[in-house]
Amino acid sequence: MADGQAAGQTILVVGGGISGLTTAVEAAEVGYNVLLVEKSPHFGGRVAQHTKYFPKLCSPTCGLEINYQRIKNNPRIRLMTLAEVEEITGSAGAYTARIRQNPRFVNQKCTACGDCAKACQTEVDNPYNFGMNKIKAIRHDHFMAYPSHYYMDADFAASAEAKKLVEVCPVGAIEPDMKATVTEEKVSSVVWATGWKPYDAEKVLPYGFGRIANVTTNMRFERMADKFGPTGGKLVRPSDGQEAKNIAFIQCAGSRDHNYLPFCSRICCLASMKQATYVREKNPDAKVTIYYIDLRAMDRYEGFQKMVEADSGVQWIKSKPARIDEDPKTGNPVVVGENTLTGVRYEEPYDLVVLATGMEPNSATSAKVPMADARYDEYGFVVSGGGLFSSGCSSQPNDVSGSVQSSTASALRAIQTAVNAKG
Amino acid sequence: MTYDLTFAKEVYENSEEGHWIKMCMQCGVCAGSCPMGFLGAWTHSPRQLFQMVRAGLRDEVLSSTDMWMCTSCYNCIVRCPRNLPITHIIHGLARYASVQGKADPKQSTHHFAKDIFWENIVATGRVGEAALTMKLYFKDGIGEGIKQGLEMKDSALGMLKAKRLKPLPFRGKIKGYPGFKAMLKKAFELENQKEGKA
Numbered sequence: 001m002a003d004g005q006a007a008g009q010t011i012l013v014v015g016g017g018i019s020g021l022t023t024a025v026e027a028a029e030v031g032y033n034v035l036l037v038e039k040s041p042h043f044g045g046r047v048a049q050h051t052k053y054f055p056k057l058c059s060p061t062c063g064l065e066i067n068y069q070r071i072k073n074n075p076r077i078r079l080m081t082l083a084e085v086e087e088i089t090g091s092a093g094a095y096t097a098r099i100r101q102n103p104r105f106v107n108q109k110c111t112a113c114g115d116c117a118k119a120c121q122t123e124v125d126n127p128y129n130f131g132m133n134k135i136k137a138i139r140h141d142h143f144m145a146y147p148s149h150y151y152m153d154a155d156f157a158a159s160a161e162a163k164k165l166v167e168v169c170p171v172g173a174i175e176p177d178m179k180a181t182v183t184e185e186k187v188s189s190v191v192w193a194t195g196w197k198p199y200d201a202e203k204v205l206p207y208g209f210g211r212i213a214n215v216t217t218n219m220r221f222e223r224m225a226d227k228f229g230p231t232g233g234k235l236v237r238p239s240d241g242q243e244a245k246n247i248a249f250i251q252c253a254g255s256r257d258h259n260y261l262p263f264c265s266r267i268c269c270l271a272s273m274k275q276a277t278y279v280r281e282k283n284p285d286a287k288v289t290i291y292y293i294d295l296r297a298m299d300r301y302e303g304f305q306k307m308v309e310a311d312s313g314v315q316w317i318k319s320k321p322a323r324i325d326e327d328p329k330t331g332n333p334v335v336v337g338e339n340t341l342t343g344v345r346y347e348e349p350y351d352l353v354v355l356a357t358g359m360e361p362n363s364a365t366s367a368k369v370p371m372a373d374a375r376y377d378e379y380g381f382v383v384s385g386g387g388l389f390s391s392g393c394s395s396q397p398n399d400v401s402g403s404v405q406s407s408t409a410s411a412l413r414a415i416q417t418a419v420n421a422k423g
Numbered sequence: 424m425t426y427d428l429t430f431a432k433e434v435y436e437n438s439e440e441g442h443w444i445k446m447c448m449q450c451g452v453c454a455g456s457c458p459m460g461f462l463g464a465w466t467h468s469p470r471q472l473f474q475m476v477r478a479g480l481r482d483e484v485l486s487s488t489d490m491w492m493c494t495s496c497y498n499c500i501v502r503c504p505r506n507l508p509i510t511h512i513i514h515g516l517a518r519y520a521s522v523q524g525k526a527d528p529k530q531s532t533h534h535f536a537k538d539i540f541w542e543n544i545v546a547t548g549r550v551g552e553a554a555l556t557m558k559l560y561f562k563d564g565i566g567e568g569i570k571q572g573l574e575m576k577d578s579a580l581g582m583l584k585a586k587r588l589k590p591l592p593f594r595g596k597i598k599g600y601p602g603f604k605a606m607l608k609k610a611f612e613l614e615n616q617k618e619g620k621a
């Protein structure tokens with residue numbers, strides 16, 4: 001087998017979060033062609049919504065930025081955003097993928113100068129911040145977004161206002177008439193890296209998310225803690241905008257529960273510990289209480305737990321709360337349950353309660369693998385097989401470093417399929 | 424100290440739904456959900472009882488009044504993350520304690536279930552509500568009975584009016600009473616077999 005022949009093979013990577021990005025650069029840097037297909041307007045996935053990374057508590061943008069640099073320097077990676085794989089036929093080594101390129105309504109000439117957004121009058125709920133603030137209908141998600149080109153949603157693109165914005169753009173990048181296109185690509189192997197979404201907290205009825213204003217979720221809290229987020233980094237109560245000084249975290253909210261997600265999401269204990277440091281750093285007088293069944297600082301993260309445990313401002317209560325009520329006078333959520341170490345039943349009010357919701361694989365709902373013989377485990381995570389490899393959080397709940405490891409492994413396995421195809 | 428599973432195994436094998444107890448992860452949701460806990464009606468929550476079973480505290484568990492306080496509200500069952508049929512486990516423990524002769528015969532719900540309610544329903548094949556209520560009220564003596572009766576008289580009259588309470592103490596036996604008796608006999612046989620008394 002000639003090296004050049006195998007290297008001529010293309011690996012399709014679906015999902016451009018930290019996992020998909022990793023597989024793409026790893027495979028391309030070995031010399032294989034990669035087609036990276038991302039459904040949203042930008043790469044980065046959920047990591048781009050985090051304020052800081054555990055365990056180092058640095059900004060997630062640096063980890064992403066390194067990958068973007070590697071991508072930019074590598075001619076073997078072809079990128080598609082706002083694109084979806086509709087069907088994959090064939091077999092390992094010789095697949096055909098049908099890919100729909102949805103319109104961005106802004107072309108590659110865009111320099112992200114922002115003039116169009118300034119002129120734009122229409123505002124929409126900002127999905128990047130889970131609808132906690134409004135944003136102009138023509139936009140990019142954040143200043144570190146990659147690609148940085150602006151975009152608009154299809155219904156706004158059809159409006160009269162969008163047509164007027166064409167004139168505003170100094171480089172002629174706005175194209176409200178842009179249409180979807182469909183292409184077919186020959187690929188040898190497929191890496192599925194469509195990641196996860198936060199479990200819908202409204203389903204956990206006893207905890208009142210959606211009913212009680214001051215009950216929020218960990219991913220919303222992540223956006224709130226970000227100085228570029230909807231509250232400018234202030235940890236405030238959604239009901240009255242007052243600073244939240246007494247905050248409770250409820251672990252396993254919708255995980256490890258046969259009523260909801262039956263599995264452990266693996267990262268939410270650490271996420272709450274990390275978020276406890278946000279609270280204590282922003283206001284040394286603020287108090288944190290973490291309600292848990294048992295703490296799962298997976299892998300090598302026990303040191304992180306010890307670090308947070310050393311802070312006397314963080315209290316730990318071994319108990320899965322039974323329910324959350326709302327004090328109608330103060331708007332305080334009241335956490336009700338039994339302390340399992342003392343047997344004492346409690347009813348504790350807080351300024352704000354954060355539900356540590358877990359990870360639901362997108363592959364269980366919106367990102368099914370459009371391949372006839374694709375397999376899933378009982379929770380909807382993708383199981384590798386044939387020329388299909390599951391990566392990062394589409395294979396199991398994982399932190400970033402675990403996702404990166406699994407994605408490097410997927411790159412190798414995808415390469416093996418490519419080599420065998422020509423071998 | 425050794426980890427003695429003798430009592431736990433006894434419960435898993437002999438108490439109805441008792442085998443589920445090994446699935447409990449001690450999260451505390453049942454305890455926090457149980458109305459009886461907040462009313463202070465019991466000393467040990469379902470979670471604690473399950474842990475006591477696993478810890479081998481035979482006497483403490485079987486002579487406890489806790490499982491006799493369950494109102495069958497099912498709050499715990501719908502919320503248990505591990506799918507334990509808690510209400511049924513609790514009732515199973517109560518019955519097992521009774522069969523083992525460990526339950527206090529004078530404990531109200533035990534006395535009511537085992538004697539008053541049982542005798543009432545077996546006598547005719549149906550519940551004679553008025554007789555049942557009378558017996559319940561007078562179980563602690565005549566004075567207590569009159570006091571309780573007076574306290575509850577408005578509810579009783581209301582129920583009578585709404586036809587929710589049959590005024591006549593004796594309506595005779597159900598049709599096919601001998602069949603009913605035969606069924607009970609068979610049930611006892613099966614139960615004794617199961618409990619190794621056959």
Ligand SMILES: Cc1cc2nc3c(=O)[nH]c(=O)nc-3n(C[C@H](O)[C@H](O)[C@H](O)COP(=O)(O)OP(=O)(O)OC[C@H]3O[C@@H](n4cnc5c(N)ncnc54)[C@H](O)[C@@H]3O)c2cc1C
Pocket residue numbers: 014015016017018019020037038039040042043044045046047050052053054055083084085193194195196197218219222267268271274357358362366367368391392393394398399400401403
């Ligand atoms: C509250 C919280 C805090 C966390 N904090 C940390 C932390 O501090 N440190 C840490 O290590 N981990 C943390 N994690 C875990 C971290 O978010 C995940 O490890 C990481 O997001 C996994 O990346 P991924 O690429 O596998 O999935 P994702 O980040 O979900 O990326 C998947 C990508 O696929 C795209 N996609 C989805 N469907 C399709 C489709 N049909 N077609 C094409 N593309 C699609 C998505 O748009 C997205 O870009 C945290 C998790 C939570 C819940």
Ligand code: SF4
Pocket residue numbers: 106109110111112113114115116117150168169170171172173174
């Ligand atoms: S579309 Fe044009 S006006 Fe808008 S940000 Fe891009 S270059 Fe600027």
Ligand code: SF4
Pocket residue numbers: 251252253255256263264265266267268269270294295296356358
């Ligand atoms: S990581 Fe922690 S909070 Fe998340 S599901 Fe597992 S135990 Fe629960």
Ligand code: SF4
Pocket residue numbers: 446447448449450451452453454469470473502503504505506507509
């Ligand atoms: S709710 Fe279920 S798992 Fe939790 S303590 Fe009660 S019985 Fe055990």
Ligand code: SF4
Pocket residue numbers: 453456457458459469492493494495496497498499500509510513
């Ligand atoms: S069913 Fe019984 S044990 Fe369960 S919550 Fe209701 S009273 Fe408590």
